[in-house]
Amino acid sequence: MPERPSAHAVVAALSDDFVELPDPAAGLPAGDAGDGPLGWAGYGEARARAAARTGESESVVCGTARVGGTEAVLLAFEFGFLGGSLGERTGDRIEAAHAAARARRLPVVSLIATGGSRMQEGMLALTQLQRVARQSALTRAAGLPQTAVLRDPATGGGWATLGAGADVVLALPEAQVGFAGSRVRPPDADPYAYTAESQLAAGHIDRIVPYGELRGALGRWLGLLGGGAGGGGAGCAAAEPPRALGDDADLPASGWDAVTRARAPRRPRADAYLDAHFTLREDLGGDRCGGTDDGVRCGFGRLPDGTTVAYAAQCGTPTRPAGFRTAARLIRLAGRLGVPVLTLVDTPGAANDAEAERAGAGAAIAECFDAVATSPVPVTTLVVGEGGSGGALALAAPGRTWVTPDSYFSVIAPESAAAILKRGADDVRTTADQLRLRPQDLVELGVARGIRPR
Known part of the structure; x- marks a missing residue:
């Protein structure tokens, strides 16, 4: 230069x-x-x-x-x-x-x-x-x-x-x-x-x-x-969720089977979905409050038809406060520009270590919930892996959430649920079934609108 x-x-x-x-x-x-x-x-x-x-x-x-x-x-x-x-x-x-x-x-x-x-x-x-x-x-x-x-x-x-x-x-x-x-x-x-x-x-x-x-x-x-409507979300069409990328098209037979599939190392992660869905994308970086989270991708992408969509995607790791704040920043920016939002949910849950608490985990999750709830543009969600408790729900769109065959969504991980209920390790699989966390369970319960095909 x-x-x-x-x-x-x-x-x-x-x-x-x-x-x-x-x-x-x-x-x-x-x-x-x-x-x-x-x-x-x-x-x-x-x-x-x-x-x-x-x-x-x-x-x-x-x-x-x-x-x-x-x-x-x-x-x-x-x-x-x-x-x-x-x-x-x-x-x-x-x-x-x-x-x-x-x-x-x-x-x-x-x-x-x-x-x-x-x-x-x-x-x-x-x-x-x-x-x-x-x-x-x-x-x-x-x-x-x-x-x-x-x-x-x-x-x-x-x-x-x-x-x-x-x-x-x-x-x-x-x-x-x-x-x-x-x-x-x-x-x-x-x-x-x-x-x-x-x-x-x-x-x-x-x-x-x-x-x-x-x-x-x-x-x-x-x-x-410049690909959005500009000036808010009036007339902004909701983003279409991506098709499933996993090899398993069949639905899981049990709750533990669903958990095992979602945790499989070979399962496609957020970057694979974003690369397959968009012809071009650019990531935003950071929460503007002093933090970053490499486990969350936020940015804007272009679909094959030229439409711009904003995305906030969890990458399978516990989401840190900076990740939630970056996602909230992205959703609010998309709302101002009139660009629809796509979120990809994949996390075992919010990070819960001492550092995360000092960084304001609760406040950051609340900020993300607020951004989704008040967004003037439609937010669409696809659960592509683990949907772990409130850390996953914070990025999920009420009434506009889909799931893939190799995903689950639960109030908490089966192991943690068993521990809270004072059950032994042998009861984890039974607990997973009782939580009704499989993709087909989520559709039947009305939590998800449907299961995306391959």
Whole structure:
């Protein structure tokens, strides 16, 4: 990747047919005619030097362009102009760009390279963050997706508004990412904490993408996020559940047979279902609260007919609090964009170790229940393996749940049920039968709508 390429160079590398939006400050006195609203000595000269060096009149360039096959509004920061800092004129441009996006029903892409607010404009610069946050909120409420690309650096208010507030956050490798810039951190701070890699591990960004691959990744994301109705779930058709992939088409004869099949190592897992169901998919990463769960896949996929579907899939492991929060984040985002949701249930249950409790397992499960219950778009569920207690039920759609022949769904695992009832190990199989957890039992009980064929 070139060393901090200019805003126009980045736009040219990632998009086609860029047309700059009108400057809302056009016709106003030039910003470099004086020393700004605070009368900061030398500020006008500094702006003039920045303009001469970069060819820009402000720290952000805004316009429309096509990324892949999707038209979008792009906000590209020019780090060479006073460190990409935000001032009043920057706020004017960002506000106008979001207004244009809402008027034209276009997604917003923020290409961020900024050190934060502009010192020479004092509190008037800092309050631009409120303007930016409001515009982002209005665009979000309009059902339009926002994607951020974290260049280097992405710090201060630019990270805390346009960056961290975006629906999907991509970052360049080794980019500096954090609220505190390099000159204001504690001297003993761990420098790794302020990198894209650290933010990814903590669940605050979705993906690290090399510069040469960014155009394709951004185009895929915009194509997927633009595939919904937008503005909520009105008119959004429910997703069709995948067909079963397992080798066993016959239904299990006993409860324990159902459990054994669901726990079989050779049984198809979530990734196999997602790969077979979608022609293209992109994963979200992290719960935005400091956690990730490799046992949950969340993202957006494209069906053969071009329809976009959001998915949240358990991968057969105990689901951790971060997994539930990531799923809830996905379901709420899909609701705002008008994209139907597919959940794949496959977990022995929620993680119940001490770390999970400290991370708020109960609250995270409650958040997931709430997201499913209040979703403005239809949620469809397929149980593809183990359906273990509330940890599985939290991702299951009431009235729209299907099962595969090699799955089960139970109030609790048969072994645990036997232990609670003070039964011995020899009674586990009998308990499994009494729980009526087989696919055909679930249909008869009205818990599942049907058994998906191969």
